[in-house]
Amino acid sequence: MKNYKIILSYDGGRYNGWQKQGNTENTIQEKLEGIVSALAGSPVEIYGSGRTDAGTHAYAQVANFHMEWNKTAASLMEAINERLPEDIAVRSMEEVNPRFHSRLSAKGKTYEYTIWNSKKPPVFWRKYVFWCPKPLDVEKMRQASQFFLGGHDFKSFCANKRMKKSTVRKIYEIQFTCAEEKITIAYRGNGFLYQMVRILTGTLIEVGEGKRSPQEIPSIFAALDREKAGFTAPAKGLALKEVFYGEGRENA
Amino acid sequence: MKNYKIILSYDGGRYNGWQKQGNTENTIQEKLEGIVSALAGSPVEIYGSGRTDAGTHAYAQVANFHMEWNKTAASLMEAINERLPEDIAVRSMEEVNPRFHSRLSAKGKTYEYTIWNSKKPPVFWRKYVFWCPKPLDVEKMRQASQFFLGGHDFKSFCANKRMKKSTVRKIYEIQFTCAEEKITIAYRGNGFLYQMVRILTGTLIEVGEGKRSPQEIPSIFAALDREKAGFTAPAKGLALKEVFYGEGRENA
Numbered sequence: 305m306k307n308y309k310i311i312l313s314y315d316g317g318r319y320n321g322w323q324k325q326g327n328t329e330n331t332i333q334e335k336l337e338g339i340v341s342a343l344a345g346s347p348v349e350i351y352g353s354g355r356t357d358a359g360t361h362a363y364a365q366v367a368n369f370h371m372e373w374n375k376t377a378a379s380l381m382e383a384i385n386e387r388l389p390e391d392i393a394v395r396s397m398e399e400v401n402p403r404f405h406s407r408l409s410a411k412g413k414t415y416e417y418t419i420w421n422s423k424k425p426p427v428f429w430r431k432y433v434f435w436c437p438k439p440l441d442v443e444k445m446r447q448a449s450q451f452f453l454g455g456h457d458f459k460s461f462c463a464n465k466r467m468k469k470s471t472v473r474k475i476y477e478i479q480f481t482c483a484e485e486k487i488t489i490a491y492r493g494n495g496f497l498y499q500m501v502r503i504l505t506g507t508l509i510e511v512g513e514g515k516r517s518p519q520e521i522p523s524i525f526a527a528l529d530r531e532k533a534g535f536t537a538p539a540k541g542l543a544l545k546e547v548f549y550g551e552g553r554e555n556a
Numbered sequence: 557m558k559n560y561k562i563i564l565s566y567d568g569g570r571y572n573g574w575q576k577q578g579n580t581e582n583t584i585q586e587k588l589e590g591i592v593s594a595l596a597g598s599p600v601e602i603y604g605s606g607r608t609d610a611g612t613h614a615y616a617q618v619a620n621f622h623m624e625w626n627k628t629a630a631s632l633m634e635a636i637n638e639r640l641p642e643d644i645a646v647r648s649m650e651e652v653n654p655r656f657h658s659r660l661s662a663k664g665k666t667y668e669y670t671i672w673n674s675k676k677p678p679v680f681w682r683k684y685v686f687w688c689p690k691p692l693d694v695e696k697m698r699q700a701s702q703f704f705l706g707g708h709d710f711k712s713f714c715a716n717k718r719m720k721k722s723t724v725r726k727i728y729e730i731q732f733t734c735a736e737e738k739i740t741i742a743y744r745g746n747g748f749l750y751q752m753v754r755i756l757t758g759t760l761i762e763v764g765e766g767k768r769s770p771q772e773i774p775s776i777f778a779a780l781d782r783e784k785a786g787f788t789a790p791a792k793g794l795a796l797k798e799v800f801y802g803e804g805r806e807n808a
Contacts, residue, residue, distance in 0.1 A: 313679040315680060393677040424647055425637060427566060427644065
């Protein structure tokens with residue numbers, strides 16, 4: 305059996321997230337498994353690098369699966385793309401080491417959150433941004449974001465209150481890009497808790513609106529209490545941008 | 557009565573074009589007239605700079621209407637935007653000379669057609685581009701487009717076979733922009749016939765695919781026959797980018 309690594313783009317707008325769980329229908333994983341299993345002639349399980357929330361997008365989700373295929377990886381990719389709906393696409397496919405696992409081998413990820421900061425409605429971007437009509441103080445948001453860097457217990461920024469495993473994560477870099485009406489915040493870290501990027505972003509937006517000061521952030525961490533952090537920014541502004549593997553990158 | 561000029565953006569995807577005609581429902585004009593008439597308390601007619609086809613978008617459609625309004629233009633714009641669906645937005649509004657008419661005063665327009673030229677599906681752009689998976693020869697397309705410049709009888713590029721008025725139009729400039737997977741062709745001219753930009757683009761695509769040579773274009777013009785030109789590129793790749801008024805620009 306060959307082990308294939310794929311990179312996927314999807315518009316999460318009409319899906320219940322990446323992962324099928326219990327009775328959850330209409331997930332991206334399920335869509336993909338149906339197609340690959342049909343091509344394989346037997347059930348194939350697809351392993352994603354991690355879940356993405358309902359409504360969240362991906363420029364480059366990574367997944368892998370084991371399958372017999374006599375032709376090239378390119379021909380398999382083409383066969384899958386022909387069968388996928390137009391809001392999901394495989395961008396690349398390669399045969400990898402049998403031990404490669406998209407989640408277990410991952411060293412970290414970059415998520416991107418996009419805010420539309422203008423009184424003018426985001427007509428063409430409405431499905432990919434969170435619209436904040438009032439001007440945000442990006443400098444203050446940047447200051448606040450500095451407190452997120454490094455290793456911390458992110459319990460206050462985790463939506464899963466019954467999380468039993470460690471809530472310690474490390475954020476390597478947070479980058480702000482302002483282009484016309486858009487403010488994009490890219491978070492690069494070794495892993496992210498349930499809705500963590502959306503809660504971090506909601507907290508930064510409240511700082512940008514002047515409802516909180518950047519100096520409040522350490523006390524939010526110290527509280528270890530979800531209630532102390534900001535709101536959960538909507539899923540549609542969020543996209544998984546990169547999953548990285550191998551050496552060298554994680555501390556860069 | 558004040559005369560208001562508005563600039564509008566819309567995602568034409570779910571509309572039957574700009575203009576209500578006979579029994580055509582679900583047009584952008586109708587949507588807007590409903591809202592403005594309700595604010596005015598009496599029927600208001602909205603004059604657009606021209607029709608856009610069903611499914612075609614606009615970054616900057618221009619329209620005008622006459623209305624009594626005691627507050628600022630900005631407050632009227634806000635009131636309209638609050639009531640519009642999220643795929644239509646008024647970008648600017650100003651009170652203008654009573655004689656201004658968005659269509660009759662217009663000196664010309666720029667339309668933009670976007671082609672997605674990549675084997676990889678346009679996941680996030682799928683509603684705003686026409687997808688051509690095979691590589692296009694852009695240099696050949698550019699050569700062919702040179703024959704469109706200047707004043708011509710564009711009858712071969714007009715979908716209305718029973719057009720009784722003049723089919724002579726002038727194109728001032730055609731600009732190609734290639735950015736990653738996207739080829740954008742901007743056409744600036746004094747006016748465009750029914751589906752003319754889409755037929756010009758379809759013809760250029762056939763040149764790009766090698767099905768026609770650039771040197772064929774003069775004979776297409778000479779035939780005065782729609783059948784001789786290329787296919788009608790789909791509406792969703794087309795957007796009205798600018799309507800221009802006043803002096804100086806049209807020959808620039």
